[in-house]
Amino acid sequence: MSITAVLYSHDSVGLGHARRNRALAHALAADLPRLTGQPVRGLLIAGHPDATADSLPEGWDWLVLPGFTSTPQGYASRSLDVSNERLSALRSSTAAAAIKAMDPDLFIADRHPFGVGGELLDSLRWLHSQGTRCVLGMREVLDTPAAARKEWDRIGGASAAAAFYHAVWVYGDPSVYNPISSGEIPAPLATRTRFTGYLSHGRPTDELTDASVRAPKPYVLSMVGGGSDGGRLALAAARAQVPAGHRHIILTGPQMPPADHDRVQRAAAASPDSGSVQVTRLAPHVPQLVREAAAVVSMAGYNSTAEIMATTTPALLVPRATRRAEQPRRARALAAVGAVDTLPAEELTAQALSRWLADAVTRRCDRSAVDLDGLARIGGLAAAELGLGPAARRCARAGSPAERPDPVRGPEWASSQDHVLTAAPPYPSPAHAAARCAATPLSPSAAETRFDSHVR
Template identity: 35%
Template sequence: MNSNISVTSLSDRAICNKEKSMGKRWRIVLYSHDTMGLGHKRRNLLIAQNLGISLKNVDILLITGTNKSNEVETVEGIDCVTLPALYKNSEGGYEARRWQMSIGEIVKMRSHIILATIQSFKPDILIVDNVPKGAMGELKPTLKYLKKETKTFRILGLRDILDDPKTVEEEWKKAKNEKIIRNYYNEVWIYGDPNIYDAVKEYKFSADILEKFRYTGYLDQRTRLEFTSNKSTFNLNNKSLALCMVGGGQDGADLALTFAETTLPKDVQGIIITGPFMPLEVQKELFDFAKTRSNLWVWKYVKEPTLLLKEAKWVISMGGYNSTSEILSFEKRALIIPRVNPRQEQLIRIQRLEQLGLVDMLHPDNLTPESLTKWLKTEKKFPQVHKNIDFQGLKKIPLYLSNICDQIENKNFSNKKVLVNI
């Protein structure tokens, strides 16, 4: 734990339980802009599901840019508002995903929906995923409203790695993100372990906002299995499973097609999950390829992919935060092919993890069927992830929020922190 960042001291019993709250029902909103892939929504959904069973008397609302066709099962007290979909192109710019509408028009519509939802729901706590102002600044009216008109406690949640430090410095300066944090957020959570990547140190955030930062640890993705009613295993006909994951699939075509051409070891069943955003022409090519091979299945969508991940002997994947967290949580032998453009985030993450011996990395420039075949033939031990990385995020977050509920009840939004033992 970084010496400048600490976490709140609390008992294991949540302050927001029935006895403490005396019947008050707390309202929590989790916003994710969801312009590329499924990771942002799945991260917020896992947090929401966990809070739904960890805290009593809570109503939780997800505001998301990913439609409900990608929804997974939730627990009681959780609902969702879906925004018109945005799409981030290969240059990092935003476009409407489905409508013939200008970016200005759709962002204005999304912004109105967000503000109206917040005004109607009246949350006690808002948790924003990764983008301080939301996509294209769509959160600014809501943040201004909350600060001026409400006592809503506002939290920014960041993934472990944003990009290389120089790029983050330039982008955050241009977007005035530190000013937004300074003026509109009570806390900033980093869903990571500073022993893997100390974002506060690497990105050199201004000293006057450091008091707002705290690390949660990574989120243990094995918890997802508690929230699915489908506990059945997959019929692999006594074969070992080699699983290829490409997240939402928007930029996973090269990996999926290369895996489809890979020679698998004997008695191994290969499965590719294309994701809902993979281009249709690539999906068709993959499905046609699978028709010629009995040891290759191609699935467009799996309601809860961690059920497959649990069964896998080998995993070949891209290096997004969510996919990597899932692989690490289940301590799988994995070969990660990180995205290197337009951001270095995945490359930095996987390089750090490879240095610790927790995953193997293959640069996308070296991606070939032969390189995947060679890796699948190499015997490796299962990585000891949980001995090396803090995966206590889903235990700490309810405690943090319990403390915030206490602050709200006592009308004391304090950022003072002391250590907590988990």
């Protein structure tokens, strides 16, 4: 026998959803066989072709749906000249065919329970009829509570999602930011929510190749995620003064518009420090670049932040202030516990970056007060969700102070997250975070070693 998992992400903007699922795939491949005695295989359904640049464990593959993209008027086809209705029907039928062919034991959707325009509903009904365990994976910050409520209302309320999803995994530390206390995760889902910790330690990386980005140490790093809206930050970084004796790597991302990328390159070439500045779009080994950097400047997307948090590299987060309040809220919460510095987008200048870089390269950052071991818990949570393996439940409960009856499976099964329902504010005090996260169960080196054999 084997365990089959299907993970879905819609990927209308950036690659954050697919990259989270890719990290989960590596965690499941690393831990589920050990916990259950069964091999695991899987399929990642994504919505952007760039997702497939990232490797998967043996026995896993990608399925890329024709893409939607987000516009000021709403979702629209990324490439195909078809209506939203036809594109949605194509994506829905393709996803449903793949899911039925895989017949998964476990289904995990990232962030959007029903996909774009309800494209997952047919699949979810079929999965429900087959008894498949379904999990909704959520980043720790959604948006302002008011905006989150509107999103839930648009899909019929959180109770509509609760009809299909047996569990919610929040990829964060509730002592840093608690979306239940803030109201971003409503009551129908709160009782089945488990906080995993940030997906930081043990994130998969690809092997270095001759084409990999390298720079003599010491260097500083600026990165803007996928890059679709990172032009302003990358341009300021290109104009910033490079700390004495350092080089500066600027990653513009695969999705930065060509005009913005060219503008960054011209600014770097015109800089007095041009000989020390390297501008490139791609770097498949970003976690290693971050770990070895003297300092890093970044937007505040979930995955970039998670990669930063796994290191001691000083970080300045410049959160995107458009579309959603997610990034400013994340940056503010992490700054409150001393894990990062933050600069509001409206205060971004080359001079501000120059001052921060000059100071940051003289220090390191201790982030041990934050729970960064989410990937070490994913296997145990999945095994417990499937009811497999004697060690699974203990692993899922590790570090939890109490148990609460699960509304789906009844009082005999515990969610192990009693503390998530407390009325704590979404933003903590540094002392509270330090007390909550005084110890972590897996060192960064141990977590990375555990994943080595699963990264290709």
